[in-house]
Amino acid sequence: MIPQHDLTGLILAGGQGRRMGGVDKGLVPFGERPLVAHVRERLAGRVAELLINANRSHAAYGEFAERIVEDAEGGYQGPLMGIYSGLLAAHTPWLLVVPCDTPALPQDLVARLGAGIGEADIAVAGDGQRLHPVVALIRTALAEDLGQALAAGERKIDRWYARHAWVRVDFAEGADAFANLNTQEERQRLEQALAQEPVKR
Numbered sequence: 032m033i034p035q036h037d038l039t040g041l042i043l044a045g046g047q048g049r050r051m052g053g054v055d056k057g058l059v060p061f062g063e064r065p066l067v068a069h070v071r072e073r074l075a076g077r078v079a080e081l082l083i084n085a086n087r088s089h090a091a092y093g094e095f096a097e098r099i100v101e102d103a104e105g106g107y108q109g110p111l112m113g114i115y116s117g118l119l120a121a122h123t124p125w126l127l128v129v130p131c132d133t134p135a136l137p138q139d140l141v142a143r144l145g146a147g148i149g150e151a152d153i154a155v156a157g158d159g160q161r162l163h164p165v166v167a168l169i170r171t172a173l174a175e176d177l178g179q180a181l182a183a184g185e186r187k188i189d190r191w192y193a194r195h196a197w198v199r200v201d202f203a204e205g206a207d208a209f210a211n212l213n214t215q216e217e218r219q220r221l222e223q224a225l226a227q228e229p230v231k232r
């Protein structure tokens with residue numbers, strides 16, 4: 032188990048939200064609160080510091096994190112750049128990464144990834160069938176290696192993970208717990224599903 036003081040949380044909110052019409056996805060309402068508020072609940076009080084990787088809407092996101100971290104390089108280069116920026120910004124040995132558009136993440140996400148990391152450098156969440164690579168626990172000492180990979184043109188998260196000792200940590204909650212809401216239709220579907228299953232919320 033990784034102690035709280037060794038762990039920084041990072042919410043990835045640096046994308047362009049193109050499939051949602053260019054909106055800032057983390058601030059899109061889900062239920063009665065922004066998506067990022069639901070995600071923050073899974074990390075708050077379980078990490079030493081909570082960061083949000085954002086390239087716009089800094090004031091709005093500032094209400095949900097101790098620090099806002101922009102991409103180390105501009106041009107909206109994808110989640111791997113956001114992870115790299117978080118690794119550079121963290122003051123702890125570990126960084127727990129989650130996307131801003133996954134409002135149904137397991138409540139014990141932090142504890143279970145920490146328990147499952149073992150001797151590995153990266154723990155990646157799975158739902159029993161597929162991996163969710165943007166939900167991961169990463170050793171911050173890997174920042175330099177990721178910087179080199181990005182400089183060489185790498186933008187695929189799974190290919191970078193494969194360069195290191197990583198483990199899969201499966202969660203029994205199923206795929207909905209890790210659902211990425213890329214469209215308004217997906218948002219409405221998950222809202223309705225969770226409203227009908229309040230116990231899982």
